[in-house]
């Protein structure tokens with residue numbers, strides 16, 4: 001079997017609360033193979049966002065490891081960490097985090113330009129990816145000129161345009177009306193054919209049902225649900 005895309009070993013994260021230490025994650029184990037799609041569910045406050053931040057190298061564990069494409073993220077300096085994120089990860093949040101002063105195509109091109117692609121080539125690849133998410137008719141629209149569902153499709157295109165090894169999604173339909181949420185779910189489903197691994201944090205059983213595995217955060221650890 002190939003080296004896993006993403007691994008957690010005995011992953012722990014605690015926060016200080018006055019003079020108390022509160023253990024939010026307490027020994028998370030995870031192994032994700034290329035192309036594998038998983039949902040992470042759990043009660044409010046169970047640590048889902050905390051885990052996602054650690055997986056994305058946005059936060060450091062108190063103990064244990066996150067290994068992305070054979071690199072222990074805690075061992076990397078900030079420059080190398082940014083490079084790892086740009087090369088290997090895509091992020092989709094509940095709120096799209098698109099840059100308001102740039103149009104859809106420029107937003108999607110941004111991670112390619114940051115990664116060293118020439119602007120013209122990046123814009124071409126961005127237009128192709130926007131077509132893949134059904135947004136070819138909105139290339140020149142700025143985020144404020146798009147509906148919530150359209151913005152989220154642009155955000156998904158931005159996450160996927162670099163062909164990352166792993167896409168981290170935090171409640172990707174959480175802020176959408178039911179119709180737009182259904183469209184985004186259909187898109188995530190269609191993208192299931194891609195070779196990227198997906199980690200999707202969700203409260204939505206419909207999304208979880210479309211993943212290969214569902215894991216639940218209980219008492220700071222991941223348990224297999226289905």
Ligand SMILES: Nc1ncnc2c1ncn2[C@@H]1O[C@H](COP(=O)(O)OP(=O)(O)OP(=O)(O)O)[C@@H](O)[C@H]1O
Nearest residue numbers: 015016017024042043044045046047048049050051
């Ligand atoms: N920076 C922080 N400092 C102190 N405590 C924190 C910090 N971030 C999160 N926590 C605490 O850690 C616990 C887990 O928070 P987290 O946001 O990871 O949960 P979640 O499962 O994503 O919740 P939700 O589903 O409500 O978004 C909560 O009790 C929260 O108050």
